[in-house]
Amino acid sequence: MTDVIVVGAGPAGSAAACHLARSGLDVLILEKTTFPREKVCGDGLTPRAVHELLALGVDVDDPGWFRTSGLRLAGAGRRVEIPWPDGPLPAFGLTRTRRDLDELLVRQAVKAGATLLEGAKVTGPLLNRAGQVVGVTTAGREHHARVVVAADGASSRLSVALGLRPLRDRPIGVAARRYYRSTRHDDDLLEVWLDPVPAGYGWIFGMGDGTCNVGVALLRTARADCRRLLGRWLEPMPPGWGLTEENATTPVRGAALPMGFSRQPHYVPGLLLAGDSGGMVNPSSGEGIAYALEAARLAAETIETALKLPTAGQRERAFQRYPAALKTAHGGAFTLGRAFAQAIENPHVMRLATRHGLSRPALARFAIKVLGTLAEPRGRRAPDRLAAALSRFTPAS
Incomplete structure (x- = not known):
């Protein structure tokens, strides 16, 4: 016992x-x-x-x-950088x-x-x-x-x-990831791409050790093969980044979310x-x-x-x-996240959100704070307080 x-x-x-x-x-x-x-x-x-x-x-x-x-959001030919917010959490x-x-x-x-x-x-x-x-x-x-x-x-x-x-x-996600030797290994922003596929995203995260963790995630309803999607997404990437087959250090591995x-x-x-x-x-x-x-x-x-x-x-x-x-x-x-996931299952909504969201950096930052639960409830800025209130007063189920 x-x-x-x-x-x-x-x-x-x-x-x-x-x-x-x-x-x-x-x-x-x-x-x-x-x-x-x-x-x-x-x-x-x-x-x-x-x-x-x-x-x-x-x-x-x-x-x-x-x-x-912080984060870097990329999509529709635009990029927005979002530093981790100030507040009681580590910076x-x-x-x-x-x-x-x-x-x-x-x-x-x-x-x-x-x-x-x-x-x-x-x-x-x-x-x-x-x-x-x-x-x-x-x-x-x-x-x-x-x-x-x-x-x-x-x-x-x-x-x-x-x-x-x-x-x-409830939504179920699937993801595939692989490690690559890359010149971007010391990029201190977590880079998230919003347009590799509807109802999904891609990521490039520097590990600081000469490699990057690179992957894609999508809702299972998207009915795409994550492993193949990862390869197709990386094909047009700049050669200088090193995200190529010869630079891969692991196999592609997948998992459910x-x-x-x-x-x-x-x-x-x-x-x-x-x-x-x-x-x-x-x-x-x-x-x-x-x-x-x-x-x-x-x-x-x-x-x-x-x-x-x-x-x-x-x-x-x-x-x-x-x-x-x-x-x-x-x-x-x-x-809120389930509502967001349901909305982006529609490819038109996903493209619209990416195009208009990334063209308005303040809106993108606000959305990240709401959906990523990173807002400071007692922050000095009104957007932080509003973002925290949205999460707090949305009914849980």
Whole structure:
């Protein structure tokens, strides 16, 4: 018996484990693979994610991190540069490969006191007579806990085993990415192209180590092959950038992006969902790491509070507040993001938004702050306050 079992050692699982172990709880992390391991991702971390990394005690001045100063939006022959906004969040973003980042975060959790079992594939939940999750099974072994955190990714077999399947009305994205040796590796702006395909975007993120992370993402409804799309998009790029087959350092790899709280509820008796398992990717931007880290912190705070309570009824009521906390934090932004994703499925809308949005830099900056939840609610500028209010007062679902 342990206090908490965390299934999955991605950013959500490792962050939750780190917070929980620091609070004095006995935490077991079960990870089906072994480190280091690959994960398909853009590798770009916004100031929201940096804020959570700092809260975890991660030293972002160590070698291996590359700082970014903002975004560059490109499309319809125009470009707009958007610096990361001023406010309580750090004034910089970061890039780092997920191969490095995930191992760094899980080692941080172990350093805090969590126990890690690698190569431990969870085969199903353990239930008591009341149907409450009381642990999980791995091959030939039972692991019991007072509560379980499912952070086992987009497929989340643990969630599926409990009947929690993705909601049909939520957007699902797909992405493909590849690393290239490139002269643009030290560009400190995360570059996003808005016109490689309707209902999608492309990205070029400098890693600061001689390579760039380059990829495309689109809604699954676009019915395009991401891997082929990536090649077609890069063909006309300037040769001097080096985004060519001979400069590729990895194969093209793809992944699903579960968006907009696509799996609910985020709590069933004995189990909380965090990260991709709960569909915590922003539908408008495709960003997932910041929301995974924030959900991990909220889950840890909920668990820490609940397990201190003296009765089972009090603990259960405390656990049940977790989904509401998530929706308060991200529900409005995800609702706006789903509306945005639905709108850009129409190619005419996407072209219109790209052409007119990028010709009006102030409008583009405002849209990024709203859809990327980067506005400062108490900022000095009226657009920041308005952008924050739009997210805050949009109904969550």
